[in-house]
Amino acid sequence: MTMALEIAELSASYGQFRALNGVSISVSQGETVALVGANGAGKSTFLRILCGLMDSWEGQIAVGGTQLARGDPLKSSHLGLALVPEGRMLFGSLTVRENLLIGQTDRDGPWDIDAIERLFPVIKERRNAKPSELSGGQQQMVAIGRALAANPRILLFDEISLGLSPVVVREVYNALSSIRNEGVTLVIVDQDISRVCNVADSVTCFFKGTVTFHGPAKGVTADDLHEAYFGGRS
Amino acid sequence: MIGAGLALNYGILKVLQLAHGEYITYGAFAAVGAIVLFPDLPFPIVLLAAFLACALLGAVAQWLIVERAMSYRDEVVAMLVTFGMAVVLRDSLVEVVGADLRGLSVGRLGQANFTVGGLTLGVLPLLSLGIAVASFGLLAFLTFKTHLGRQIRAVSDLPDIAALVGVPVKRIHVIVAALSAGLAAIAGVLLAMRASVSPFSGLDNLLIAFEVVVLGGLGSIRGVLWAGLLLGMTQVVSTWLDSNAGLFYVHLVFFIVLVFRAKTGRLS
Numbered sequence A: 001m002t003m004a005l006e007i008a009e010l011s012a013s014y015g016q017f018r019a020l021n022g023v024s025i026s027v028s029q030g031e032t033v034a035l036v037g038a039n040g041a042g043k044s045t046f047l048r049i050l051c052g053l054m055d056s057w058e059g060q061i062a063v064g065g066t067q068l069a070r071g072d073p074l075k076s077s078h079l080g081l082a083l084v085p086e087g088r089m090l091f092g093s094l095t096v097r098e099n100l101l102i103g104q105t106d107r108d109g110p111w112d113i114d115a116i117e118r119l120f121p122v123i124k125e126r127r128n129a130k131p132s133e134l135s136g137g138q139q140q141m142v143a144i145g146r147a148l149a150a151n152p153r154i155l156l157f158d159e160i161s162l163g164l165s166p167v168v169v170r171e172v173y174n175a176l177s178s179i180r181n182e183g184v185t186l187v188i189v190d191q192d193i194s195r196v197c198n199v200a201d202s203v204t205c206f207f208k209g210t211v212t213f214h215g216p217a218k219g220v221t222a223d224d225l226h227e228a229y230f231g232g233r234s
Numbered sequence B: 001m002i003g004a005g006l007a008l009n010y011g012i013l014k015v016l017q018l019a020h021g022e023y024i025t026y027g028a029f030a031a032v033g034a035i036v037l038f039p040d041l042p043f044p045i046v047l048l049a050a051f052l053a054c055a056l057l058g059a060v061a062q063w064l065i066v067e068r069a070m071s072y073r074d075e076v077v078a079m080l081v082t083f084g085m086a087v088v089l090r091d092s093l094v095e096v097v098g099a100d101l102r103g104l105s106v107g108r109l110g111q112a113n114f115t116v117g118g119l120t121l122g123v124l125p126l127l128s129l130g131i132a133v134a135s136f137g138l139l140a141f142l143t144f145k146t147h148l149g150r151q152i153r154a155v156s157d158l159p160d161i162a163a164l165v166g167v168p169v170k171r172i173h174v175i176v177a178a179l180s181a182g183l184a185a186i187a188g189v190l191l192a193m194r195a196s197v198s199p200f201s202g203l204d205n206l207l208i209a210f211e212v213v214v215l216g217g218l219g220s221i222r223g224v225l226w227a228g229l230l231l232g233m234t235q236v237v238s239t240w241l242d243s244n245a246g247l248f249y250v251h252l253v254f255f256i257v258l259v260f261r262a263k264t265g266r267l268s
């Protein structure tokens, strides 16, 4: 079976600064991966590379068996990747509904506008609002809806719960289980390790651009990851 | 009208298209050329032909030249390239048609007028205004009501994220450049109907286009539509009142609005 993601010896840099150093990860289709690590560990950089938003990297990346193009977000989208970016990044001059419509692709899948509106009813209620008129939580739901509208094969979340109230975080995580059930591969970055490990199949920890832990997520606690997270050696 | 295309181009592509004035000139000369070759061509066809010719020119220039210059991080590169394009376009035109002034003969239309309630209105300025308003209307419809317009706005907001959700950003750039050059062509035809144009008019027109864009707020399509309408009306009204005024009142209105904005602290 071809893997959803097959990454070997991935290194990336911003000028002189190495943000990723020899990262190798495999993710199977339908798997949910929790990606954790301290500030500056390289999580966002990793997601940006997959999305074609960064071109200064070396190594091998195969998405569903196809080599990923360097710095070409349109090609990443064609490979079935979608991103729920940190800070939502909604299109400010489009309405909520238009933000969903523009996410649509010709890939078949369960996520038509109706299904997305059932997942997040608030999207239907505020369909003609502009993103700036929404609360942070509502914006995050629209961002997830926009990504789902593409019927992605691999859905990436950066800082999924950053700045959201506990109620909204619970709603977003509830939605994650419906999304998982449809067989999409998820990679989720969240600061709250135990919460994200609860929904994940496996967990990967980055420290200063390298993978310091990779294993099943079941039962993993923040304590277990302490060394990997802070770079301690045993 | 003159500024709409420039604003569209800047708002979406974030490139100041310095060849815009030349597109206006080319539009005018395309119309003159069409009429010289086919004297019986109806006016709407002439307008359409000028639009299409410049749209094609704008698309090819974007596709082959500007798009590449845009891949440099420094915006100045793209601007310099469009400056080069402007010079090449102008000099090629001089080479082909010479440096003479040309005008579009509008026959009796130029003098035609009618009177409402004591005011005598020229048909020609009204026709220009009508065409400008119709073009703006079409542009607004395209931008705010169609799928293409949605893609255009998304590219204007966040180009990278737009590409990531599947918007073919480069194709959108080419389409926008074509639309922008086509709008310039229409502006050029309208200018040629009222006054003569020379291959050297490009710079003057670029200046007015700048005013419209600055008035409207850089890159805001809605704002530019209003600014274009304001300056266009000013020109129509001022040529009624004083047929020798030329563009003086247009520049004056621009100046007044700027001073007013500077006072209220909102420069854009």
Ligand SMILES: Nc1ncnc2c1ncn2[C@@H]1O[C@H](COP(=O)(O)OP(=O)(O)OP(=O)(O)O)[C@@H](O)[C@H]1O
Pocket (backbone or CB within 6 Å): A014, A017, A019, A037, A038, A039, A040, A041, A042, A043, A044, A045, A046
């Ligand atoms: N545009 C940039 N230019 C230079 N350095 C950058 C840039 N973006 C990120 N970095 C650096 O690269 C490293 C990895 O950053 P990245 O954003 O991938 O980390 P992260 O794991 O997502 O952290 P966070 O939890 O803060 O989001 C950091 O040290 C950061 O300072």
Ligand SMILES: [Mg+2]
Pocket (backbone or CB within 6 Å): A043, A044, A045, A086, A158
């Ligand atoms: Mg980050």
